[in-house]
Amino acid sequence: MRYSAERKQETRERIINSARRLFNRRGFAEVTIDDIMQHAGLTRGGFYRHFDTKEQLYSHAIRQFLCMSARERWQREHVDGCAKGTELARMIVNAYLSQEHFEDRDGSCPLITLPSDVARGGKAVKGAFRTVLNKMVEVFEANLPPHDAREAALSLTALCVGAMVVSRAIDDAGLAAEIRAAARVQVLRTTGWDRVSQDSAQDVL
Amino acid sequence: MRYSAERKQETRERIINSARRLFNRRGFAEVTIDDIMQHAGLTRGGFYRHFDTKEQLYSHAIRQFLCMSARERWQREHVDGCAKGTELARMIVNAYLSQEHFEDRDGSCPLITLPSDVARGGKAVKGAFRTVLNKMVEVFEANLPPHDAREAALSLTALCVGAMVVSRAIDDAGLAAEIRAAARVQVLRTTGWDRVSQDSAQDVL
DNA sequence: TGTACATCAGTGAACGCGCGTTCACTGATGTAC
DNA sequence: TGTACATCAGTGAACGCGCGTTCACTGATGTAC
Numbered sequence: 310m311r312y313s314a315e316r317k318q319e320t321r322e323r324i325i326n327s328a329r330r331l332f333n334r335r336g337f338a339e340v341t342i343d344d345i346m347q348h349a350g351l352t353r354g355g356f357y358r359h360f361d362t363k364e365q366l367y368s369h370a371i372r373q374f375l376c377m378s379a380r381e382r383w384q385r386e387h388v389d390g391c392a393k394g395t396e397l398a399r400m401i402v403n404a405y406l407s408q409e410h411f412e413d414r415d416g417s418c419p420l421i422t423l424p425s426d427v428a429r430g431g432k433a434v435k436g437a438f439r440t441v442l443n444k445m446v447e448v449f450e451a452n453l454p455p456h457d458a459r460e461a462a463l464s465l466t467a468l469c470v471g472a473m474v475v476s477r478a479i480d481d482a483g484l485a486a487e488i489r490a491a492a493r494v495q496v497l498r499t500t501g502w503d504r505v506s507q508d509s510a511q512d513v514l
Numbered sequence: 515m516r517y518s519a520e521r522k523q524e525t526r527e528r529i530i531n532s533a534r535r536l537f538n539r540r541g542f543a544e545v546t547i548d549d550i551m552q553h554a555g556l557t558r559g560g561f562y563r564h565f566d567t568k569e570q571l572y573s574h575a576i577r578q579f580l581c582m583s584a585r586e587r588w589q590r591e592h593v594d595g596c597a598k599g600t601e602l603a604r605m606i607v608n609a610y611l612s613q614e615h616f617e618d619r620d621g622s623c624p625l626i627t628l629p630s631d632v633a634r635g636g637k638a639v640k641g642a643f644r645t646v647l648n649k650m651v652e653v654f655e656a657n658l659p660p661h662d663a664r665e666a667a668l669s670l671t672a673l674c675v676g677a678m679v680v681s682r683a684i685d686d687a688g689l690a691a692e693i694r695a696a697a698r699v700q701v702l703r704t705t706g707w708d709r710v711s712q713d714s715a716q717d718v719l
Numbered sequence: 720t721g722t723a724c725a726t727c728a729g730t731g732a733a734c735g736c737g738c739g740t741t742c743a744c745t746g747a748t749g750t751a752c
Numbered sequence: 753t754g755t756a757c758a759t760c761a762g763t764g765a766a767c768g769c770g771c772g773t774t775c776a777c778t779g780a781t782g783t784a785c
Contacts, residue, residue, distance in 0.1 A: 312728055312781065320728080336634055338543030341771060354775085355729040363772065420680070425630035428682040429541055435685035442680060463696035464677070468669060471676015475625070475647060477633040480640035491668035499704065517748065517761055525761080546738060559741085560762040568739065726782075734774070741767070749759080 321359045323349045328370040330415040333422050337367055368433060374419045375437035383418060398452040399502040405469050406489040411476055420445070421473040442466065453500060465500065468492050526564045528554045533575040535620040538627050542572055573638060579624045580642035588623060603657040604707040610674050611694040616681055625650070626678040647671065658705060670705065673697050 327348035331340045342363055343353050360366045387404040388397070404410060410417055420441060427438045449462035472492035476485035497503035532553035536545045547568055548558050565571045592609040593602070609615060615622055625646060632643045654667035677697035681690035702708035 312726090317728070334634070336541070336543075336631070338541075339634075342773085343771075351728095352730050353772090354731060357773070358728055420683075422633075423630060424679045424683040425628060426541070428627075428679075429539070429544075432685055435683060439684040439686055439689065442684060460696040460699060463693045464673060464700035467677035467680055467693055467697050468673040468700075469676070470680055471674070472669070472672035474629045474633075474679055475672055475675055478625075478629040478640060479644040479647060480637055481644055484644065488668045488672055491665040492672050494665060495669035495673075495704075499700075517759090522761070547740085548738075556761095557763050558739090559764060562740070563761055722785090724782105724784080726780105728778105728780090730776105730778075732775090732777105734772105736772090737770095739767105739769090742765090743763105744765105745761105745763075747759105747761090749757105751757085752755090 317359075320349075320351070324351070324356070324359055325366070325369050325373055328366050329374050332367060332370050333374070333417075333419075334414050336426060371419070371423070371427075371434055372437055374423075375434075375441050395452045395500075395502050398449060398500070399497065401448060402465075402469065402493060402496050402502070406472060406493045408486065408489075411473065411485065411489065414477075418470075418473070420470045421477065424470075424474065445469075449500075452502070461500070465496055468496060522564075525554075525556070529556070529561070529564055530571070530574050530578055533571050534579050537572060537575050538579070538622075538624075539619050541631065576624070576628070576632075576639055577642055579628075580639075580646050600657045600705075600707050603654060603705070604702065606653060607670075607674065607698060607701050607707070611677060611698045613691065613694075616678065616690065616694065619682075623675075623678070625675045626682065629675075629679065650674075654705075657707070666705070670701055673701060 324345060328340075328345045331344055331348060342356050345366070346353055346356055356366075360369070387407075387410065388400045392400050405418070414422070418441075420438070423438070427434050446459075446462045446466050449465050450458045453461050469492060472489050476488050479485055529550060533545070533550045536550055536553060547561050550571070551558055551561055561571075565574070592612075592615065593605045597605050610623070619627070623646075625643070628643070632639050651664075651667045651671050654670050655663045658666050674697060677694050681693050684690055
């Protein structure tokens with residue numbers, strides 16, 4: 310077969326990547342196949358060498374976003390790699406609620422960008438969403454006093470996601486920042502994560 | 515003018531109501547004008563006696579949802595009218611995070627249903643969203659110890675909204691309920707609202 | 720190594736369906752007298 | 753009160769654009785010999 314299989318695979322992934330970003334930013338219906346292919350440096354017709362329908366691409370895009378080690382990828386990009394334990398948990402919270410993450414509309418955590426869409430979507434998408442959510446809960450849970458770790462981890466997750474979701478939906482950067490700051494204080498205070506390793510207390514934000 | 519102005523107004527509001535419910539449930543692009551008019555008991559053509567475009571209707575629908583005393587309407591529907599102070603705050607939290615509110619996809623608080631759409635929308639919609647958000651924050655703020663009332667109110671709002679948003683986006687009713695329960699415990703514990711008026715402590719949920 | 724052929728990723732024009740929008744029409748009700 | 757006329761909310765068929773999808777074609781690269 311001419312054009313090596315790897316090259317085709319690369320193109321395919323370029324398409325999925327473009328799709329992920331565009332869907333993320335504008336939603337399913339507001340993005341055309343033309344947009345996606347152009348964004349990937351291709352033309353309309355070639356699309357169907359890689360996918361059967363637009364919907365199929367959508368599910369791949371979401372899946373890439375949600376399943377494919379979303380937490381690891383995100384963590385690698387946003388958090389210094391060598392932190393451990395409560396220090397890691399604190400850094401994740403700081404990075405999650407940071408201005409930088411707030412502004413990154415294409416690449417941000419899908420729990421923030423997609424919930425309304427997912428709530429209206431099918432089983433597959435909801436299942437993937439749950440997977441990512443569970444990963445986030447696990448990180449928190451592992452760094453909390455055991456007696457009510459799970460309960461606390463669930464509400465911390467809801468708080469972090471909620472603060473970001475709401476921040477994104479308003480047109481007032483000051484209020485948005487205030488909400489994220491309030492959430493951060495609340496998380497760090499209730500968990501005690503602000504009291505560990507004072508030497509690196511000011512790093513992320 | 516035949517057909518009294520009131521009758522026309524009634525029809526118009528019936529259309530907006532249908533639109534609000536359908537948009538809320540399925541999103542803008544997935545609802546056709548035909549759907550909306552049928553749902554309102556009318557036919558396609560009549561639409562343009564009331565609105566210029568589908569988008570205009572959308573903005574009216576959202577506006578009705580968001581601006582038009584959303585908090586008061588919601589409060590009236592979901593919370594016993596005569597409660598006051600911290601008791602009211604507690605009841606609102608309980609109702610907000612209740613199973614009933616969780617299941618009411620058409621009529622639920624727009625902060626939960628719309629954030630992804632609004633985040634992708636224009637200034638007008640975001641402004642309206644902020645209005646509702648502020649109202650929710652105010653209720654909380656008025657019932658918290660003054661020294662950091664605002665900060666606490668902001669994070670409580672994020673927590674309540676986040677818990678509902680995330681609950682809706684997963685396909686596991688058990689986990690969804692667990693998240694809402696965890697959020698409720700967290701809110702009531704950090705605010706102390708669970709410690710007031712023990713006589714009516716079990717009412718809502 | 721070179722030549723002939725096969726494959727298929729990618730192109731771009733064309734197709735056709737769905738849906739937003741328009742339009743000629745109806746008929747119920749309002750107003751004038 | 754009754755009659756003629758005007759208005760316009762609502763109808764349903766038709767229009768036309770946009771976009772998902774199809775298709776004939778190209779040309780780069782792989783394979784066979």
